[in-house]
Amino acid sequence: MPQLTWLITGCTSGLGEAFVRGIIARGDKVIATTRGDVSRISTLAEAGAKTFSLDVTAPRSEIDAVVQNILKENTIDVLVNNAGYVEAGLAEEVTYENYVNQFETNFFGVVKTTQALLPHFREKKSGTVVFLGSSGGLAGEPGAGPYCATKHALEGWNDVLRLETAHLGIRPIIFELGFFRTKIFNKDNLRFRTTNFSDNDPIRELVGGMVQQVDGNQPGDPAKAVSIMVDVVKGEGVAEGKAFPNRLPLGPDCLATLRKHRVNDLLIANEWEEVIRSTNFDP
Numbered sequence: 001m002p003q004l005t006w007l008i009t010g011c012t013s014g015l016g017e018a019f020v021r022g023i024i025a026r027g028d029k030v031i032a033t034t035r036g037d038v039s040r041i042s043t044l045a046e047a048g049a050k051t052f053s054l055d056v057t058a059p060r061s062e063i064d065a066v067v068q069n070i071l072k073e074n075t076i077d078v079l080v081n082n083a084g085y086v087e088a089g090l091a092e093e094v095t096y097e098n099y100v101n102q103f104e105t106n107f108f109g110v111v112k113t114t115q116a117l118l119p120h121f122r123e124k125k126s127g128t129v130v131f132l133g134s135s136g137g138l139a140g141e142p143g144a145g146p147y148c149a150t151k152h153a154l155e156g157w158n159d160v161l162r163l164e165t166a167h168l169g170i171r172p173i174i175f176e177l178g179f180f181r182t183k184i185f186n187k188d189n190l191r192f193r194t195t196n197f198s199d200n201d202p203i204r205e206l207v208g209g210m211v212q213q214v215d216g217n218q219p220g221d222p223a224k225a226v227s228i229m230v231d232v233v234k235g236e237g238v239a240e241g242k243a244f245p246n247r248l249p250l251g252p253d254c255l256a257t258l259r260k261h262r263v264n265d266l267l268i269a270n271e272w273e274e275v276i277r278s279t280n281f282d283p
């Protein structure tokens with residue numbers, strides 16, 4: 001495949017940073033972005049990336065202005081909507097404001113950034129939009145209500161975008177990642193701000209213990225995930241000869257979640273089929 005130019009959000013750490021380094025290593029061009037000052041990602045500039053400041057929670061007009069500025073001197077082939085964080089807490093206890101904050105970054109930030117790029121992709125009749133989904137977008141996980149809700153929302157939006165943009169040569173894809181070892185569960189990044197109801201103490205303690213155990217022990221290697229995601233977008237390596245998928249789980253833990261829940265969905269559909277089919281008006 002010819003050299004591509006990628007635009008990535010949220011490149012200060014984790015998968016975003018791994019994307020930038022992986023893409024440069026493959027000989028493609030990359031525009032790395034970070035919220036705040038670009039000096040935060042100066043090492044990526046030294047590695048060969050162009051760098052811009054982009055906070056995905058900024059108003060749509062500001063995001064448009066950044067994208068227009070980037071497009072003055074660049075053609076973008078792939079947008080990677082990577083920026084995100086985990087707003088944790090029990091579903092009942094997380095405040096409405098914190099649900100909104102989670103959606104502002106993980107969902108509306110993605111919508112705004114993608115909408116800012118779509119006219120460019122429509123004009124050139126090509127473009128790939130990558131979404132960073134999660135096993136939490138396939139099934140709920142206790143203590144991650146806001147996060148799971150945003151990742152489920154991305155699943156639906158990815159499907160809709162595929163159906164609406166295929167005729168324009170635009171390819172959306174969601175990668176559904178299991179647990180990968182990044183800074184996402186670091187105590188500075190993970191938000192866990194709730195009003196605690198004592199009835200919920202046992203489940204809150206369980207979730208708190210799980211979160212502490214996960215940080216730094218995630219089985220997934222971000223560099224391996226990135227290598228596969230780049231292969232899939234470029235149709236090379238592990239993706240050679242395979243049709244472009246609209247979604248792809250990554251990591252054995254995510255595969256187990258996917259299988260368990262899809263099998264369960266089918267069991268319910270089979271057991272309840274007669275009831276499910278009984279709802280139309282009589283002829």
Ligand SMILES: NC(=O)c1ccc[n+]([C@@H]2O[C@H](COP(=O)([O-])OP(=O)(O)OC[C@H]3O[C@@H](n4cnc5c(N)ncnc54)[C@H](OP(=O)(O)O)[C@@H]3O)[C@@H](O)[C@H]2O)c1
Nearest residue numbers: 010012013014015055056083084134177179180182183184
């Ligand atoms: N790691 C996993 O196990 C896993 C699994 C499934 C999905 N994902 C998804 O992968 C993506 C990357 O996460 P990660 O694991 O690499 O975590 P990470 O190391 O914490 O990186 C998250 C990145 O997002 C940036 N970010 C957060 N809010 C932003 C905003 N408003 N505007 C711009 N950038 C913002 C962060 O920047 P700051 O440094 O400024 O905070 C950071 O660069 C997320 O969408 C996450 O949901 C991760």
